[in-house]
Amino acid sequence: xxxxxxxxxxxxxxxxxxxxxxxxxxxxxxxxxxxxxxxxxxxxxxxxxxxxxxxxxxxxxxxxxxxxxxxxxxxxxxxxxxxxxxxxxxxxxxxxxxxxxxxxxxxxxxxxxxxxxxxxxxxxxxxxxxxxxxxxxxxxxxxxxxxxxxxxxxxxxxxxxxxxxxxxxxxxxxxxxxxxxxxxxxxxxxxxxxxxxxxxxxxxxxxxxxxxxxxxxxxxxxxxxxxxxxxxxxxxxxxxxxxxxxxxxxxxxxxxxxxxxxxxxxxxxxxxxxxxxxxxxxxxxxxxxxxxxxxxxxxxxxxxxxxxxxxxxxxxxxxxxxxxxxxxxxxxxxxxxxxxxxxxxxxxxxxxxxxxxxxxxxxxxxxxxxxxxxxxxxxxxxxxxxxxxxxxxxxxxxxxxxxxxxxxxxxxxxxxxxxxxxxxxxxxxxxxxxxxxxxxxxxxxxxxxxxxxxxxxxxxxxxxxxxxxxxxxxxxxxxxxxxxxxxxxxxxxxxxxxxxxxxxxxxxxxxxxxxxxxxxxxxxxxxxxxxxxxxxxxxxxxxxxxxxxxxxxxxxxxxxxxxxxxxxxxxxxxxxxxxxxxxxxxxxxxxxxxxxxxxxxxxxxxxxxxxxxxxxxxxxxxxxxxxxxxxxxxxxxxxxxxxxxxxxxxxxxxxxxxxxxxxxxxxxxxxxxxxxxxxxxxxxxxxxxxxxxxxxxxxxxxxxxxxxxxxxxxxxxxxxxxxxxxxxxxxxxxxxxxxxxxxxxxxxxxxxxxxxxxxxxxxxxxxxxxxxxxxxxxxxxxxxxxxxxxxxx
Numbered sequence: 173x174x175x176x177x178x179x180x181x182x183x184x185x186x187x188x189x190x191x192x193x194x195x196x197x198x199x200x201x202x203x204x205x206x207x208x209x210x211x212x213x214x215x216x217x218x219x220x221x222x223x224x225x226x227x228x229x230x231x232x233x234x235x236x237x238x239x240x241x242x243x244x245x246x247x248x249x250x251x252x253x254x255x256x257x258x259x260x261x262x263x264x265x266x267x268x269x270x271x272x273x274x275x276x277x278x279x280x281x282x283x284x285x286x287x288x289x290x291x292x293x294x295x296x297x298x299x300x301x302x303x304x305x306x307x308x309x310x311x312x313x314x315x316x317x318x319x320x321x322x323x324x325x326x327x328x329x330x331x332x333x334x335x336x337x338x339x340x341x342x343x344x345x346x347x348x349x350x351x352x353x354x355x356x357x358x359x360x361x362x363x364x365x366x367x368x369x370x371x372x373x374x375x376x377x378x379x380x381x382x383x384x385x386x387x388x389x390x391x392x393x394x395x396x397x398x399x400x401x402x403x404x405x406x407x408x409x410x411x412x413x414x415x416x417x418x419x420x421x422x423x424x425x426x427x428x429x430x431x432x433x434x435x436x437x438x439x440x441x442x443x444x445x446x447x448x449x450x451x452x453x454x455x456x457x458x459x460x461x462x463x464x465x466x467x468x469x470x471x472x473x474x475x476x477x478x479x480x481x482x483x484x485x486x487x488x489x490x491x492x493x494x495x496x497x498x499x500x501x502x503x504x505x506x507x508x509x510x511x512x513x514x515x516x517x518x519x520x521x522x523x524x525x526x527x528x529x530x531x532x533x534x535x536x537x538x539x540x541x542x543x544x545x546x547x548x549x550x551x552x553x554x555x556x557x558x559x560x561x562x563x564x565x566x567x568x569x570x571x572x573x574x575x576x577x578x579x580x581x582x583x584x585x586x587x588x589x590x591x592x593x594x595x596x597x598x599x600x601x602x603x604x605x606x607x608x609x610x611x612x613x614x615x616x617x618x619x620x621x622x623x624x625x626x627x628x629x630x631x632x633x634x635x636x637x638x639x640x641x642x643x644x645x646x647x648x649x650x651x652x653x654x655x656x657x658x659x660x661x662x663x664x665x666x667x668x669x670x671x672x673x674x675x676x677x678x679x680x681x682x683x684x685x686x687x688x689x690x691x692x693x694x695x696x697x698x699x700x701x702x703x704x705x706x707x708x709x710x711x712x713x714x715x716x717x718x719x720x721x722x723x724x725x726x727x728x729x730x731x732x733x734x735x736x737x738x739x740x741x742x743x744x745x746x747x748x749x750x751x752x753x754x755x756x757x758x759x760x761x762x763x764x765x766x767x768x769x770x771x772x773x774x775x776x777x778x779x780x781x782x783x784x785x786x787x788x789x790x791x792x793x794x795x796x797x798x799x800x801x802x803x804x805x806x807x808x809x810x811x812x813x814x815x816x817x818x819x820x821x822x823x824x825x826x827x828x829x830x831x832x833x834x835x836x837x838x839x840x841x842x843x844x845x846x847x848x849x850x851x852x853x854x855x856x857x858x859x860x861x862x863x864x865x866x867x868x869x870x871x872x873x874x875x876x877x878x879x880x881x882x883x884x885x886x887x888x889x890x891x892x893x894x895x896x897x898x899x900x901x902x903x904x905x906x907x908x909x910x911x912x913x914x915x916x917x918x919x920x921x922x923x924x925x926x927x928x929x930x931x932x933x934x935x936x937x938x939x940x941x942x943x944x945x946x947x948x949x950x951x952x953x954x955x956x957x958x959x960x961x962x963x964x965x
Contacts, residue, residue, distance in 0.1 A: 175454075176761075180253070189445060192390045193246045199468065208347075209254075211315045214698075214782040215237065215239025215240050215247060215249075215250075215488070215671050216249075216250050216265065217238075217265070218250065218263040218265065218484055218663070218700075218811070219624075219662050219663075219700070220235065220237070220263070220698060221262075221598055221600050221622045221623075221624035221625070221660075221662055221909075222235045222263075222598060222622075224622050224660045226559075226620070226658075227564075227596070227620050227621065227622050227658060227659070227660050228596065228597065228598035228620075228621060228660070229569045229570055229571045229596060229597055229598040229622075230569060230596070231382075231571050231598070231727065232384050232385075232386075232812065233288070233382035233383055233384040234280075234281050234282050234382070234383045234384075235380055235381070235382050235383075236278045236281075236380060236381050236382075236383070237262060237263055237379070237380045238265075238266055238267040238379055238380055238381070239263065239265040239266060239267060240376040241267070241276050241277055241278050241279075242276070242277040242278075242279075242362075243267050243274075243275060243276045244273075244274055244732075245267040245268055245269040245270075245274045245275070245276060245378075245436050246267065246268045246269075246270070247265065247266075248261075248266050248267070248268055248377070249261060249263075249264045249265035249266060249877075250263070250265045250790070251264055251351060252666060252702050252788075252790060254343070254628045254666065254667060254669060255342060255343060255506070255625060257345055257377055257782040259343070259627060259918075260292075260343070260345050260346055260601060260603065260627055261290075261377075261379045261380075262290070262379055262380050262600060262601060262624075262625060263344070263625070263663075264625065264663065266292075266377050266378060266379045267377065267378050268375055268376070268377045269365075269366075269367045269376045269377070269378065270367075270370065270374060270375040270376075270379075271367065271370065271376065271634060272367055272368065272369060272370060272868075273366065273367065274366070274367050275364045275365060275366035275367070276364070276378045276381075276707065277307075277362050277364040277365075277367050278362070278363050278364075278381050278383070279360060279361070279362050279764055280357055280359050280360060280361045280362075280363065280383055281359060281360055281388065282356070282359050282383070282385070283356050283357065283358055283385050284353070284356070284357055284361075284383035284384055284385055284397040285352055285353050285354075285355060285356045285357065285384075285385055285386055286350065286351065286352040286353065286383070286384045286385075286386045286457060287308075287350065287351060287353070287363065287381055287382065287383050287384065287636045288348050288349065288350040288381070288382045288384070289348065289349060289350075289365060289378065289379075289380065289381040289382070290346055290347070290348045290378075290379040290380050290381075290574075291306075291346065291347065291348070291349065291365075291376060291377060291379065292322070292325065292346045292347070292376075292377040292379070293320060293321065293322035293323070293325075293373045293375070293376060294322065294374060295322055295342075296322070296707065297324035297336055297337065298337075299326065299328070299335040299336050299337045299404050300323060300335070300848030301321055301322040301323025301324070301325070301326065301500070302321070302322050302323075302372060302373055302377035302887075303319065303320075303321045303323070303372065304319075304320050304369075304373035304376070304401075305317040305318060305319050305320060305368070305369075305372070306318055306320055306365055306366065306367060306368070306376055306441050306723070307364075307365070307366045307367075307368045307629050308351065308363065308364070308365060308366075309360060309363070309364040309366055310353065310357060310361060310363055310364075311362050312362065312364065312707070315366070316351075317368070317916055318349055318351050319349065320347070320349055320373075320376070321347065321349070322373075323500050324347050324499075324500055324527055324550055325344050325345050325346060326342060326344060326345065327342070327343055327344045327502070327552075327576075328340065328341055328343075329341055330344055330603075330666070332502045332503070332504055333502055334501075335500070335501055341669075342736040342908065343603060343604075343627070343628075344552075344574075344576060344603045345377075346379060346550075346574060346601075347376075347550055347574075348526070348549055348550055348573075348574070352386065352457065354423075356385065356530040356647070358930075363377045363383070364383070365378055365381070365900055373735065375800075378643040386455070386457045387455065387754075389434075389435055389454035389455055389458045390452075390453070390454050390455055390492055391454075391736050392432040392434065393430050393432065393452065395429055395430070395432050395709075396429060396430040396431065396432040396452070397423055397424050397427070397429050397430070397432065398420075398422050398432050398434060399413070399416065399417050399420045399431060399432065399433050399434070399437065399438070400434050402420065402432075403416045403417070403419050403420040403423075404416050404434075404618045405417050405420070405436075405438055406436075406438065406439065407434065407435065407436020407437065407438060408436065408437070409436070409437040409438060409439045409463075410439070411439060412439050412440075412441055413438045413440060414439075414440050414441050414444070414463075415437065416443050417440065417444055417461075418445065420443055421444055421445070421446055421451060424449045424450070424451075425447060425448050425449040430449075430450040430451075430452055431449060431450065431451050431452070432452055432453070432454075433451065433452070433453040433454070433459040433461070433493050434453075434454055434459065435447065435454050435458040435459060436458075436459065436460070436862065437460045438459075438460065438461050438462070438463075439462065439463040440461045440462065440463045440473040440474075441463045441464060441465040441466075441471060441472065441473070442465065442471045442472070442473075442474075443471075443474045443475070443507070443512075443513075444461075444474070444475045444476070444478070444920075445476055445477070445478060445513070446475060446477060446485060446488045446515075447477065447485035447486070447487075447488065448485070448486065448487045448488065449487075449489075450488070450489040450490075450491070451475065451488075451489070451490050451491070452489070452490075452491045452492050452493070453491070453493025453494075454492065454493050455493070455494075456492065456493055456494040456522060456524035456547070457494070457523075457524075459492065459493040459494065460493065460494045460495075460496055461473050461475070461493065461494065461495050461496070462495075462497060462498065463495045463497075463498065464497065464498040464499070464508075464665075469506075470503070470505075470506040470507070471508075471569055472497055472498065472499060472506075472508040472509065472528070473495060473497050473498075473510075473528070474495065474497075474507070474508065474509055474510055474511065474512055474528065475490055475495065475511055476507075476509075476511065476512045476513035477508070477512070477513035477514045477515040477516075477518070477538075478513055478514065479513050479514060479535065480513075480514040480535060480536055480537050480538060480561075482932065483891070484513070484515075484516055484538055485513060485514060485515050485516070485518070486515070486516040486517045486518065486536075486704045487517050487518065487655070488515050488518040488519075488738075489519045489521065490511070490518075490519070490520045490521070491516065491519070491520075491521040491522055491523070492521070492522050492523075492548065493523060493524075494523070494524035494525075495511070495525050495526075495528065496524070496525075496526045496527055496528070497508040497510065497525070497526070497527045497528040497529075498527060499527055499528055499529050499552055501552065502529065502552040502553060502576060503529075503702055504553070506529065506600055508529045509529050509530040509531070509532065509533045510523070510525035510526075510528040510530070510531050510532060511523070511525070511531065511533075511534075512530075512532065512534065512535070513534070513535065513537060514532050514534065514537070514538040515535055515538060515541050515542045516538045516540055516541065517538045517539070517541075518540075518541050518542075519541075519542050519543075520532065520541070520542070520544070520546060521542075521545050521546070522544075522545045522546060523543075523546045523547075524546070524547045524549075524644070525546065525547065525548045525549070525551075525775045526547075526548075526549040526550050526551075527549075527550050527551075528551060528552075528574075529545075529551065529552050529553050530549055530551055530553045530554045530555070530556070530557060531548035531554070531555045531556055531572070531575075532548075532555075532556045532557075533553075533554065533556075533557045533559060533904060534556075534557065534558055534559060534562055534565075535559050535560050536559065536560045536561035536562040536587060536589075537560070537561035537562075537563075537587055538561070538562055538563070538565070539562075539563045539564050539565070539566040540563075540564045540565060541562070541566070542566045542567075542944065543556060543566070543567045543568070543570060544566075544567070544568045544569050544570065545569050545570070545923065546570045546571075547570070547571050547572075548570065548571070548572045548573075548574050548575065549572075549574055549612070549704060550573075550574045551574070551575045551576050551577075552576040553575070553576045553577045554575055554576075554577045554579070554580075554581050555572040555578070555579045555580055555581075555599070555602075555773070556570075556572070556579075556580050556581065557577040557578065557581040557582070557583055558581070558582040558583070558589055558592055558944060559582075559583045559585060560583070560585050560586065560587050561584070561586075561587030561588060561589065561591045562582065562589050562592060563588075563589065563591060563592065564590070564591050565592050565593075566592065566593045566594070566595065566599065567580055567593075567594050567595075567597055568593070568594075568595045568596050568794040569596045570597045570598075571597070571598050571600075572597065572598070572599045572600065572602075573599075573600040573601055574600075574601050574602075574603065575599075575601075575602045575603065576602075576603050576604060577602065577603075577604050577605050577608050578602060578604075578605045578606050578607075578630070579599035579602045579606065579607045579608060579623075580594050580597060580599055580608045580609070580710045581605070581606070581609045581610070581611070581769075582594075582609070582610040582611065582612075582613050582616065583611040583612070583639060583642075584610075584611060584612035584613050584641070584642055584648035584649075585611075585612075585639065585640060585641030585648070586640075586646055586648065587641075587643065587646070587648065588612075588613070588614055588646070588647045588648050589610070589612065589613040589614070589616070589648070589687055590613070590614045590615060591614070591615045591616070591617075592613065592616055593616075593617040593618075593619075594608055594617070594618045594619075594621060595617065595618075595619050595620050595621065596620045596621065597621045597622075598622045598623075598624075599621065599622070599623050599624075599738070599861050600623075600624050600625055601624070601625045601627065602626060602627065602630065603627050603628075603803070604627065604628060604629055604630065604634070605616065605629055605630035605938070606626070606630035606631055606632065606634040607623035607624070607626060607630075607631075607632045607633065607664060608621060608623055608632070608633050608634070608663075608798075609630075609633070609634035609635070609636065610634075610635055610636070610644075610650070610654070611636055611637075611638055611962070612636075612637060612641075612642035612648040612649050612650055613648075613650060613651075613654070613673035614647070614650075614651045614652040615651075615652035615653055615654070616650075616652075616655070616709060617654075617655045617656075617657075618633065618654075618655070618656045618659065619655060619656060619657040619658055619659065620657070620658045620659065621659050621660075622659070622660045622661075622662070623659065623660070623661045623662070623664050624661070624662040624663055624664060625662070625663050625664070625852055626664045626665055626666045626677075626702065627661070627673070627858070628667060628669055628676075628915065629666075629669060629670065630665075630666070630668075630675060631664055631665040631666075631675045631676050631677050631678060631679040631707065632661035632664025632677045632678060632698075632701075633656060633659060633661065633664075633667060633677070633678045633679075634678075634679055634680075634681070635650060635654055635656070635679075635680050635687070635691060635713075636650070636679075636680060636681035636682075636684045636687075637649050637650055637667065637681065637682050637683060637684045637685050637686070637687055637711070638681050638684060638710070640842065642684050643684055643685055644685060644688075649684070649685060649687070649689075650687045650689045650691070651688075651689050652689060652690070653689070653690040653691075653692065654689060654690070654691045654692070654696075655692050656678075656692065656693045656696070656741040657692070657693075657694045657695050657696070658694070658695045658696065659696045659697075660696070660697045660699070661677045661678065661696070661697065661698045661699065661701070662699045662700060662891050663699070663700050663701070663702060663790075664677040664698075664701060664702070665677040665679070665701050665702045665703050665704065665705075665707070665727075666702045666703065667702075667703070668853075670850065670851065670852040670855075671831070671850050671851045671852065672785075672830075672851045673703075673785040673830075674702065674703025674704060674727065674728055674732070674785065674788060675703060675704075675707060676696050676701065676703060676704035676705060676706055676707025676732055677701040677702075677703075677704070677705050677707075677726075678693065678696075678698065678706050678707070679707035679708070679709065680707070680708050680709075680713040680716070680737070681708075681709055681710040681711065681713075682710060682711025682712050682713050682735060683710035683711050683842065683844055683846065684711070684842050684844070684949060685711065685736075686711050686712035686713065686714060687711075687712065687713040687714060687715070688714050688715060689714075689715050689752045690715045690717070691713070691715055691716050691717065692717045692719070693716070693717065693718050693719070693721065694717075694718075694720055694721075695719070695720045695721075696720070696721050696722070697721075697722045697724070698721065698722065698723045698724070698726075699722075699724050699725055700724070700725035700790065700791050701723075701725060701726045701727060702727045702788060702790060703726070703727045703729075703732070703788055704726060704727075704728050704729045704730070704731065704732035704756070705723040705726045705729070705730050705731070705746070705749075705774075706718070706723075706730065706731050706732070707731075707732040707733075707734070707918060708733050708734060708735045708737055708763065708914050709732075709734040709735050709846070710734075710735060710844070710846040710850075711735055711844060711846060712735055712737050712762075713735065713737040713738040713739075714737050714738045714739065716737065716738065716739035716740070717739070717742075718739065718740065718742070718744050719739045719740075719743060719744075719768075720741045720743045720744075721741075721743070721744040721745070722744070722745055723744070723745065723746035723747070723749070723773070723774060724746075724747050724748055725747075725748040725749075725791040726746070726748070726749045726750060726751055726754075727750055727753060727788030727789055727790050727792075728751055728756070728785070728786055728788050728789075729749065729750075729751050729753075729754055729756045729780075730746045730749050730755060730773070730774035731754065731755045731756070731757070731774060731779075732756045732760055733755065733756065733757035733758070733763045733779070734758065734759070734831055734832070734833065735759060735762075735763075735769065735846070736759050736762035736763055736833070736873065737762075737763050737764070738763075738764045738766075738866045739763070739764070739765055739766070740765075740767075740768060741765065741766070741767055741768065741771055741774075741775075742767075742768030742769060742770060742771070743768070743769070743770035743771065744770075744771050744774060745770070745771070745772050745773055745774075745906045746772070746773035746774035747773055748791055749774070750786070750788060750789035751772065751780065751786060751789040753776050753779060753780040754773065754774045754775070754776055755774070755775065755776050755779035755780065755927070755951055756779060756780045756781065756782070757779035757780070757781060758781040758831075758832045758833055758871060758872075758873035759833040759871065760871070760873075762833060762837070763839065767849060781873030781874060782873075783826055783827075783828045783873075784826055785831070821941070826961075827851075827874055827959040827960060828872050828878065828960040828961065828962065829849050829872065829958050829959055829960040830849050830850075830851050830959070831849060831850070831851070832849055832870055832871055832872060832873060833850055833870070833871045834846055834848060834868060834869065834870045834871070834958075835868075835871075836859065836866075836867065836868050836869070837859060837860065837865075837866045837867045837868075838859055838860035838863065838866065839857060839858060839859060839860065839899075840858045840859065840860060840861055841858070843856060843857055844857060844859035845857045845868050847956065848870075848955045848956065848957060848958045849870060849957070849958060851957075852956075852957075853884050853885075853886060853887055853956045853957050854886050854887070854888070854956065855886075855956060856885065856886055856955060856956035857953070857955050857956070858950075858953070858954050859944065859952045859954075860952065860955035861950075861951050861952045862951045862952070863952075864944065864945050864946060864951075864953075865943050865944060865945045866943075866952065866953040867941055867942065867944070868941070868942050868944075868945050868953070868955065868958065869906075869939055869940065869941040869942075870939070870958055870960070871906070871938065871939055872937075872938050872939070872940065872960065873938070874938055875904055875936045875937060875938045876936065876937065876938070876960070876962060877934045877935070877936050877962055878902075878932055878934065878937065878940065878960045878962060879933075879961065879962055879963060879964050880929060880930070880931055880932060880960075880961045880963065880964055881900065881919075881929070881930040881932065881940075881942075881958065881959065881960055881961075882927055882928075882929055882930075882957070882959040882961070883927060883928045883929075883930065883942075883955060883957070883958060883959075884920075884925075884926060884927040884955070884956045884957035884959070885920045885922075885926040885927070885954060885955070885956050886926065886956050887922065887925065887926050887930035888922070890915060891920075891922050891926060891949075892922075892949055893915045893919065893920065893921045893923075893949070894919075894920055894947060894948045894949025894950070894953070894954075895919045895920070895921065895946075895948045895949075896916065896917070896918055896920065896928075896944060896946065896947045896948075896953065897915060897916065897917045897918075897944065897945045897946035897947075898915065898916070898918065898942050898943060898944045898945065898953075899913055899914055899915035899916070899929060899942070899943050899945075900912045900913040900932065900940065900941070900942055900943075901940075901941045901943065902935060902937025902939065902941070903937060903938065903939040903941070904936070904937060904938050904939070905938075905939075906938075906939045909939070909941055910935075912932050912933060912935055912937070912940075913930055913931075913932055915943070915945060917946075918930065920949075929956075931964070934962075940958075942955075942958065
């Protein structure tokens with residue numbers, strides 16, 4: 173008999189490097205002027221993540237949003253619905269140009285000699301992207317053509333995604349290009365992005381522009397080795413310079429000398445391995461490493477320490493250059509990151525990382541790495557991940573935008589992460605998952621950061637015992653004191669397309685096991701959250717302390733409680749919460765709140781506990797914008813609520829168990845009971861093996877006259893047909909249970925949906941318990957979805 177497959181968790185063993193779209197100013201083209209009068213896009217005011225005093229990265233550029241600039245294009249947004257073009261734009265708004273002569277024009281607020289701009293082009297029919305160009309005009313004259321492309325965007329299907337436009341779920345729409353003007357432009361200069369032709373691309377969507385005064389190139393340090401003059405590397409990028417730069421690095425280590433990368437673009441087709449050496453460039457606008465092996469696409473530019481299994485590297489400094497790759501797909505096994513390996517007692521300073529898989533995926537054990545003053549843009553996976561025993565390491569004063577997965581992450585898989593810090597960073601627009609997260613870890617600090625514009629399946633700040641290898645048995649679970657102080661979160665959290673409900677701006681998960689630690693959240697602003705401001709799910713979280721918290725704007729609730737725990741709240745003030753009852757809590761007294769002084773706007777007794785999730789209401793800086801239901805855009809909701817009267821009780825026509833609190837007699841590995849009510853038929857609960865009987869109990873939040881249960885197993889054909897023997901009982905108080913359905917065998921057959929229906933008499937019960945006594949396919953109870961309905965069919 174075929175044994176049950178373990179579904180691979182929605183995570184990865186990523187280590188990567190991405191790709192290049194460095195747009196240099198090209199040759200002059202014919203001037204195309206629009207006859208239309210200048211206009212303002214008149215975007216809805218929305219707080220900027222680069223304008224928060226004292227928090228986030230100190231960036232060298234002045235940012236301007238297209239929606240507030242002069243334009244004769246079309247404003248799109250604001251809209252946060254996953255899969256729409258404005259949902260991935262900064263502030264959820266942008267401007268589309270779709271005719272010759274249409275433009276966005278920015279007025280400089282400070283001198284600048286360079287600009288980066290964020291844009292989107294449509295994908296090609298084949299999914300390989302399209303190349304085009306857009307003109308840059310200064311004060312309406314001297315147009316210069318800047319190359320743009322869509323080959324680094326547009327992903328489809330399910331995780332880890334593909335490049336097939338015929339699949340569902342299009343996302344990752346935007347990219348960035350950069351160019352230098354050739355001279356310094358004064359404040360007040362008008363810089364225009366203007367369409368000169370639509371033959372290569374039918375439209376150009378402009379999100380924002382960053383204007384910068386780039387310093388002159390840094391000269392070669394005295395005594396340094398030069399990769400060009402001393403080792404023959406090609407600064408034109410025509411020849412493969414991998415071996416020559418590696419030879420320079422090896423010589424630098426042997427001779428105790430710095431290694432210098434002068435101005436130029438260098439073709440690098442594999443890792444440059446560094447150890448006990450300084451590798452320095454003329455500046456990230458001048459010294460660029462790029463490239464990918466033309467045959468073996470799993471080999472690409474990257475600067476790596478030796479892997480820990482080979483002894484790791486130490487005493488490395490990487491400074492003042494760019495790594496701009498050519499990664500156009502996500503393959504989690506490929507080591508195509510900008511920076512990787514193990515780097516102890518090392519520093520990464522002022523490195524521009526773009527178009528690689530990850531900016532820096534660091535595989536420990538390793539100790540005392542600092543990444544600072546850097547930019548990480550347009551990745552297919554994480555911006556940074558401290559993975560597998562990284563200790564005493566820091567990311568600080570770093571700007572991250574458009575990562576394909578978590579912006580900044582720590583993942584203590586199997587080996588403890590200890591005393592790491594993410595401080596003074598700005599993390600914007602992670603396309604999947606969270607802005608900043610720690611999966612496990614001891615004595616972690618996440619402070620003085622700005623997080624904004626989460627896209628899907630994550631929140632702004634996440635603290636969790638989730639993903640493989642995170643558990644107290646190995647010392648990798650959340651432990652000690654986690655400190656998250658002085659953070660600002662703007663438009664964070666969003667709908668999870670697997671769960672089909674919202675994820676909070678700050679959220680906690682005890683999926684693998686309960687969090688039992690001290691977690692201090694203090695002096696923090698949670699602004700205009702897409703759904704809830706604070707969220708607990710997937711197992712208990714104990715030891716939370718919220719102090720001096722400002723919640724201003726939440727699309728649904730101030731608190732969304734879907735698992736037990738304990739928390740204290742002092743000086744927590746909430747305003748502009750969409751729901752009239754600010755707390756959604758279906759675990760009742762399982763979540764213990766201790767209230768100190770100075771609280772207002774977020775507490776209610778009793779809290780709400782409904783059968784359906786309300787549609788969010790988004791404020792965009794205080795201007796209500798309405799919202800759309802928590803739904804995958806390819807699968808519209810079938811049970812919309814009435815957003816005009818959130819106090820109306822929802823009709824009980826849907827699945828009453830989804831998202832509610834569950835308890836169990838036990839579970840195997842990470843297959844906890846919350847997976848049976850998460851709305852995803854591909855995840856499942858598996859009880860303790862070889863230990864029948866086993867139970868799972870769901871709290872519906874209030875007594876319901878349930879007439880039908882639908883029990884599911886994953887639909888994959890790899891699951892063999894099996895019969896599970898079970899009975900159903902109900903309770904109003906979770907103490908005394910009465911039989912609702914006697915024990916019987918229910919067959920789960922993948923050819924007919926791998927599900928079974930249990931009819932019930934409609935006896936009112938708040939708690940439903942399933943007791944399993946047998947399974948012909950595996951020596952444990954298994955359930956991917958437990959659905960409860962008050963209707964008979």
